[in-house]
Structures are given as structure tokens and as C-alpha cells.
Amino acid sequence: MFRLLVKxxxxxxxxxxVEGDARPLNDxxxxxxxxxxxxxxxxxxxxxxxxxxxxxxxxxxxRNALFRWMLSHIRHLAVDPTSPLAIRTALRAVxxxxxxxxxxxxxxxxxxxxxxxxxxxxK
Numbered sequence: 001m002f003r004l005l006v007k008x009x010x011x012x013x014x015x016x017x018v019e020g021d022a023r024p025l026n027d028x029x030x031x032x033x034x035x036x037x038x039x040x041x042x043x044x045x046x047x048x049x050x051x052x053x054x055x056x057x058x059x060x061x062x063r064n065a066l067f068r069w070m071l072s073h074i075r076h077l078a079v080d081p082t083s084p085l086a087i088r089t090a091l092r093a094v095x096x097x098x099x100x101x102x103x104x105x106x107x108x109x110x111x112x113x114x115x116x117x118x119x120x121x122x123k
Contacts, residue, residue, distance in 0.1 A: 002073065007047045014044075022050045028097040036103035039067070045101055046074050053099045056090045 010016050024030070032053065034041060042055060054075040061067050062078055077093060077100075079086040094100050 003047060006043075010044065010047060016044065016048060018048050018050075025049070025051045025099060029094050030099040031094055032099065032101040034101060034103055041103070042101075043070070049099075049101075051099055053101050054093050056100060056102045 025032075030051075030053075032045070032049075034045060036042075042057075045053070046055065052075065054077060055071075056077050056079055057071060059078045059080045062071065075098075077089050079089055090100050090102060
């Protein structure tokens with residue numbers, strides 16, 4: 001009920017339209033990689049995704065009471081990006097068949113354009 005209310009409100013305020021082929025989201029082991037311009041991005045994805053997803057969030061976000069309350073209504077994994085093993089938690093969720101959403105930039109962009117995504121490979 002809450003999700004329907006938020007969805008209706010977002011449609012009215014932001015005139016949200018969802019287009020495209022959503023069939024690949026029905027597969028198992030789906031990883032959605034999204035640009036992050038504001039905290040509204042996560043809310044929009046959580047409400048308008050046609051399938052249940054698990055969001056990977058920075059542990060620092062959970063320090064904010066409002067975001068902690070909002071995240072209590074959706075599946076999420078809190079990870080500390082300073083830990084070299086942080087991504088393993090998300091990978092295990094994907095391997096288990098979850099549909100996982102990540103924002104690889106790790107923070108909100110100030111310019112609206114994609115920020116640098118660093119290679120995670122060994123040197």
C-alpha cells in the first residue's frame with residue numbers, strides 16, 4: 001500500500017514514465033548498474049522496478065534516520081566501500097539469484113554526468 005502511494009505521488013510530481021523492455025529483469029542473477037545524481041534515483045528505482053530488487057547502499061547512508069527508515073521498507077545490503085571485501089556481499093546476492101542494484105560511483109555526482117569509475121582489478 002505504501003509503495004503504491006509513493007508511486008502515485010512520484011508519477012504526479014515528476015511525471016514519471018517507464019519505457020523499454022523489462023524482460024531481462026526477470027532473469028536470475030541480474031545486476032543493475034545505475035548512475036547516481038541524487039538520492040531520488042534510488043527511490044525511483046525502488047518504486048518503479050517491475051521486480052523485487054536488493055539495493056547496495058553505503059553504510060554511511062544508514063547513519064541518517066530518514067534514509068534508514070526508508071531503507072527499512074526495501075531489501076538492501078549495507079556495505080563499507082573502504083573494505084576490500086565489500087563487493088563480495090553483493091556478488092553473493094547475485095549468485096544466489098537476487099536482482100541487485102548498485103551505484104558504482106559511490107557518491108552523488110555534482111555535475112549530472114558520469115563520474116570516474118575506478119578499475120577494481122589487481123595491479
